[in-house]
Amino acid sequence: MIGKDLLAKAGGLVLLAVAAIAFPYVFPNPLVTNYGVYAMIFVAVASAWNIFSGYSGYISLGNAVFFGSGAYAAGIACRDWKIQGDAIFALLPLAAAVGGAIAVPFGLIALRVRRHTFIVITIAVFFIFQLMAYNFAFTGGSTGVAAPFITWPAQTYNNPFYFMALATAAGTIAVSWLIRRSRFGLRLRAIRDDEDRARGLGVKPMRVKLSAFVISGAITGLAGAIWFYYLTQVQPPSGFDPLFDLTVVLMAFLGGFGTISGPVLGALIIEPGQLWLTAHYTNGYLAQILLGALFLVVVLFLPRGIIPTGGELITRLRTRGRPAVLPPAAAPRREQGTPAGSGGAR
Amino acid sequence: MARQIYEAIADGILVGGVYALMAVGLTLIFGVLDIINIAQGVLVILGAYLSYSLSTRAHIDLFVGLLITIPAMFVIGTAVHWLFIRRLRGGERTSMTLLVTYAVALIIEGILYAVYGPNYVELNASYVTSSVHLLGFYLPYIYIYGFILAVVLVVALYLLLYRSRFGRSVRATMQDETSARLVGIDVNRVSALTFGIGVAVTAVGGMVYGATSGGFNPNSGYDLISRLLAIIILGGLGSIGGALAASVFMLTLESLVDIWSPNWAIVVFYAALVLVLVIRPTGFLGRKAVRAQ
Numbered sequence: 001m002i003g004k005d006l007l008a009k010a011g012g013l014v015l016l017a018v019a020a021i022a023f024p025y026v027f028p029n030p031l032v033t034n035y036g037v038y039a040m041i042f043v044a045v046a047s048a049w050n051i052f053s054g055y056s057g058y059i060s061l062g063n064a065v066f067f068g069s070g071a072y073a074a075g076i077a078c079r080d081w082k083i084q085g086d087a088i089f090a091l092l093p094l095a096a097a098v099g100g101a102i103a104v105p106f107g108l109i110a111l112r113v114r115r116h117t118f119i120v121i122t123i124a125v126f127f128i129f130q131l132m133a134y135n136f137a138f139t140g141g142s143t144g145v146a147a148p149f150i151t152w153p154a155q156t157y158n159n160p161f162y163f164m165a166l167a168t169a170a171g172t173i174a175v176s177w178l179i180r181r182s183r184f185g186l187r188l189r190a191i192r193d194d195e196d197r198a199r200g201l202g203v204k205p206m207r208v209k210l211s212a213f214v215i216s217g218a219i220t221g222l223a224g225a226i227w228f229y230y231l232t233q234v235q236p237p238s239g240f241d242p243l244f245d246l247t248v249v250l251m252a253f254l255g256g257f258g259t260i261s262g263p264v265l266g267a268l269i270i271e272p273g274q275l276w277l278t279a280h281y282t283n284g285y286l287a288q289i290l291l292g293a294l295f296l297v298v299v300l301f302l303p304r305g306i307i308p309t310g311g312e313l314i315t316r317l318r319t320r321g322r323p324a325v326l327p328p329a330a331a332p333r334r335e336q337g338t339p340a341g342s343g344g345a346r
Numbered sequence: 347m348a349r350q351i352y353e354a355i356a357d358g359i360l361v362g363g364v365y366a367l368m369a370v371g372l373t374l375i376f377g378v379l380d381i382i383n384i385a386q387g388v389l390v391i392l393g394a395y396l397s398y399s400l401s402t403r404a405h406i407d408l409f410v411g412l413l414i415t416i417p418a419m420f421v422i423g424t425a426v427h428w429l430f431i432r433r434l435r436g437g438e439r440t441s442m443t444l445l446v447t448y449a450v451a452l453i454i455e456g457i458l459y460a461v462y463g464p465n466y467v468e469l470n471a472s473y474v475t476s477s478v479h480l481l482g483f484y485l486p487y488i489y490i491y492g493f494i495l496a497v498v499l500v501v502a503l504y505l506l507l508y509r510s511r512f513g514r515s516v517r518a519t520m521q522d523e524t525s526a527r528l529v530g531i532d533v534n535r536v537s538a539l540t541f542g543i544g545v546a547v548t549a550v551g552g553m554v555y556g557a558t559s560g561g562f563n564p565n566s567g568y569d570l571i572s573r574l575l576a577i578i579i580l581g582g583l584g585s586i587g588g589a590l591a592a593s594v595f596m597l598t599l600e601s602l603v604d605i606w607s608p609n610w611a612i613v614v615f616y617a618a619l620v621l622v623l624v625i626r627p628t629g630f631l632g633r634k635a636v637r638a639q
Contacts, residue, residue, distance in 0.1 A: 059441045059444070059445075061448075109620055109623070109624055112623070112624070113623065115440050115441075116376075116382050116440060116444070116583065117579055117583070117623070119382075119441070119444055120382065120575045120576075120579050121579075121619075121620070121623065123572055123575060124572060124575065124576055124616045124619055124620065125616075125620070127568075127572045127616060128613055128616045128617065128620075131612055131613050131616075132613065134609070135609040135610060135613070242568055243452075246445075246448055246449075246452070249445060250445075253445070285456045285457075285459040285460045286456070286460075288452055288453075288455065288456040288459075289452070289453050289456035289457065289460075291449075291452060292449040292450070292451075292452035292453035292456065293449075293453060295445065295446075295448075295449035295452070296430060296446060296449045296450070296453075299434075299442050299445055299446050299449070300430065300433055300434070300446070303442060
């Protein structure tokens, strides 16, 4: 039974991977692959957000700090070291390193406090970074930084970006999966359930939280650099965008907070939707109002997200209304969000 | 130089008084409902736009217009509570309410953009443009009037909280919701009214902000809310005295740094928050101090 399940899952994953790789060849129109590039970037950042916030329960509204810093790091390095052409992509590890390095002092300060105060500190740090980007000379002030021009043919210009973003997204999902299965992931979730009790059981909360925060920051920084090369410019309000923070949180909540596939699904729904809205209604206000309304609907009516709620529904259908395999009292915390959206049966 | 410092301190105290009023609303909501209302910033801007419409369309004086905008903001506040906040229960309530109020902020901002557009506007009146000569420098009358109004309202809020039956039930709810329920307090009603009052003060805050900030647009809410959050965290969440002290302290600090470099003034503002929290994670007057009152 378990073998069959595993086989189905593996088959589903292979199918998804083939579909993702074939996407730019099936739809070669740059207008369509554009959606793919953004969707993959956001799959990566939403999963990265989830690795820290989803597993530990500490909601960060400051991940744009890493995203913008990664973008700026790549841009400033290209400008000052005069790097051009395809060599600029060698700077992606640098962007990840910058994102991770910023997460260390950020985390050491913010992770001392919990709940509201933590969220507010992440917002405050976010604004400090945006203001610094405006005020420092090396960030180019309000004009920002521009990326070097890449001489790729216009028809397939998007494809390398798509595959880079896809690889980042796949890597992030793999990291997310590995963490969830590991002792480290168990410690993180123990902190989410009850930090004081976890400490009593021998978990070192600061070390665990900070490690997850750094991993999340590094991935987000890397994705920020790809985004920057693709967009070819970054300014303080676009690199450090308050809407970015909220969108990422919404993606994770829509799909399923703390699950592996939830943020992926959320990103695949929201990012193309947002792009479509901004493309079709030139004033961005409608998109913003709809985003807010969607957020309200999700939080009020679907607070646990599509994946857990859908998973339960499938389980109920499979077991034909009989109680689940384990009685609730004896069941450990349910494994939600196994890959490829399979039901919660175990 | 001495006069500049003098002026900066006066400015910090006067503007700080108005921020105190907005922050008291925010910290009051936190104390009773245990939620942070991220929409507070954009609600201030909404209040400013309401004053703007009343003064430009209907030619109603800014201060007289408050008689209309305060009840309007109160109704909006109770409506937000009734529609969205009331429904949230359970363990993740804290983060959920934060996200809900953030979403409300986004929607209001979007509507303000659609109605008023992205251009900066400013509230105008005779007392906004004319100044009084005071101790060697000029100060627009609006700063003084705004400060006096803010002080009057903070005192009124204080009396409401500490000298009335309703205030006693609010404080009881702040201290222990379950026990408050047990002694017969209608916690839902107290919560709705508190949220309404906390939002109603943004009408005043918005009017004074709109007249003194040198222009605002729908996007100004982000700047405001991040400052207000810094203030209430610094003062200690749920502490009204702390919010007052932190407002005056932060705004004075900002206007002092402003003499040296306007660009870095606001960065110092947040850096002060981070520094204080490293030393004292509960802020100036933490929760314990509130209980002792």
